[in-house]
Amino acid sequence: MNQRLDRDSELLIDALRGIAALLVLFTHAFDLAVADVYGWDYAASPEGWRWARASLGHGGFWVWCFFMISGVCIHQSIARSMAEGSFSWWRYAVARVTRIYPLFLLGLVLAVMAWLLHEDFGGSEYDETPWRQLGASLVSLQILTTTFPAFETSWSLSCEMIYYAIWPAALLLARGRTTHAAYGALFVMMGTVMVILMMWRVFHQMEHSTFVDGVWTVAVLFPVWVCGAWMAGQWGSAALAVSRRKWIGAILLCIMSECLLVVLKVRQYPGWALHLVCWSSIPGLMLFLAGAHHARLSARAWAEPICRWLGQFSYPCYILHMQLLLLLDHVTDIYAREFVLRHPLLHTLLEFVVVVALLVVTGPWLERFFLRWRGGVLESLRVRTVVRV
Numbered sequence: 001m002n003q004r005l006d007r008d009s010e011l012l013i014d015a016l017r018g019i020a021a022l023l024v025l026f027t028h029a030f031d032l033a034v035a036d037v038y039g040w041d042y043a044a045s046p047e048g049w050r051w052a053r054a055s056l057g058h059g060g061f062w063v064w065c066f067f068m069i070s071g072v073c074i075h076q077s078i079a080r081s082m083a084e085g086s087f088s089w090w091r092y093a094v095a096r097v098t099r100i101y102p103l104f105l106l107g108l109v110l111a112v113m114a115w116l117l118h119e120d121f122g123g124s125e126y127d128e129t130p131w132r133q134l135g136a137s138l139v140s141l142q143i144l145t146t147t148f149p150a151f152e153t154s155w156s157l158s159c160e161m162i163y164y165a166i167w168p169a170a171l172l173l174a175r176g177r178t179t180h181a182a183y184g185a186l187f188v189m190m191g192t193v194m195v196i197l198m199m200w201r202v203f204h205q206m207e208h209s210t211f212v213d214g215v216w217t218v219a220v221l222f223p224v225w226v227c228g229a230w231m232a233g234q235w236g237s238a239a240l241a242v243s244r245r246k247w248i249g250a251i252l253l254c255i256m257s258e259c260l261l262v263v264l265k266v267r268q269y270p271g272w273a274l275h276l277v278c279w280s281s282i283p284g285l286m287l288f289l290a291g292a293h294h295a296r297l298s299a300r301a302w303a304e305p306i307c308r309w310l311g312q313f314s315y316p317c318y319i320l321h322m323q324l325l326l327l328l329d330h331v332t333d334i335y336a337r338e339f340v341l342r343h344p345l346l347h348t349l350l351e352f353v354v355v356v357a358l359l360v361v362t363g364p365w366l367e368r369f370f371l372r373w374r375g376g377v378l379e380s381l382r383v384r385t386v387v388r389v
Contacts, residue, residue, distance in 0.1 A: 018310025
């Protein structure tokens with residue numbers, strides 16, 4: 001069963017994407033402001049600030065939301081073309097590249113500008129020759145090399161592009177059977193996770209390999225994405241029937257997952273362990289999305305325009321906010337250094353408000369502009385295909 005999403009689900013997904021992007025922006029603004037005062041090492045921060053940075057300054061859970069939503073949306077797109085017998089790897093690749101790359105390349109240009117100003121995010125030393133990261137970013141493989149300086153958020157786009165390649169291949173091998181494809185893909189990915197854990201924890205090999213760490217990140221986060229794809233394949237079936245009580249309980253499960261992440265962050269668990277926590281978010285996110293009709297957004301006249309706008313705002317906000325924060329931080333460091341050191345919370349709010357204002361004005365417009373351009377490219381490709389036939 002591969003039914004289209006109902007209107008309530010579409011509106012909830014649009015709203016969740018926009019809200020998640022805003023919250024990721026806030027977490028980065030907060031962490032950047034506090035790091036200006038206490039440095040990037042959590043251990044060097046007072047205990048209260050450590051807890052604040054682990055919660056208000058860490059947006060991991062919201063990125064997991066993006067992954068599950070992406071799985072839902074991408075499967076819906078692939079399943080329609082497979083059901084019609086019109087799936088083409090070339091058209092699919094063009095559709096994905098034209099969707100992701102225009103704003104991604106704009107984000108990369110802004111990251112280069114921030115890098116030229118010696119701005120970086122995450123506490124790493126300034127890299128004078130990040131050409132390997134730049135080359136990897138251009139082909140969406142920066143997860144295997146580390147991201148270009150000042151463009152840390154692009155790591156998740158690298159994972160996304162890899163998932164975009166894996167999932168249709170899994171579906172084709174499973175002859176369109178979503179559950180079989182999900183099991184097969186998860187088996188391979190979980191096997192990869194176990195092999196890397198053995199290498200790291202038993203044999204103590206390649207513990208500092210950026211490439212292996214990137215493969216680990218892709219593999220360990222994939223279950224969140226593929227569970228979204230599996231849900232899309234079951235949409236409308238009894239398997240996804242969620243009562244209102246379970247839907248509300250899903251919110252509590254999501255909060256518990258976030259709390260677990262915060263505790264491990266405060267205790268300074270390594271990055272590989274933090275990524276494992278993503279599995280705890282799966283039940284809550286699945287139940288929350290499956291029970292979207294309980295929000296009754298389609299019955300509220302005000303909801304549709306707001307949700308659609310949030311959907312248009314989400315990708316520009318996510319892909320551009322870090323670079324804008326860093327460029328703005330460069331200016332505030334020059335003209336208001338003493339103020340930002342004394343008032344990290346006001347520093348956070350100032351930069352958050354300014355960047356949100358910039359993105360509110362430009363983000364949805366950029367999204368609509370590039371989507372219109374993409375629509376023209378895909379229509380031209382469809383026409384050429386029909387003419388050849």
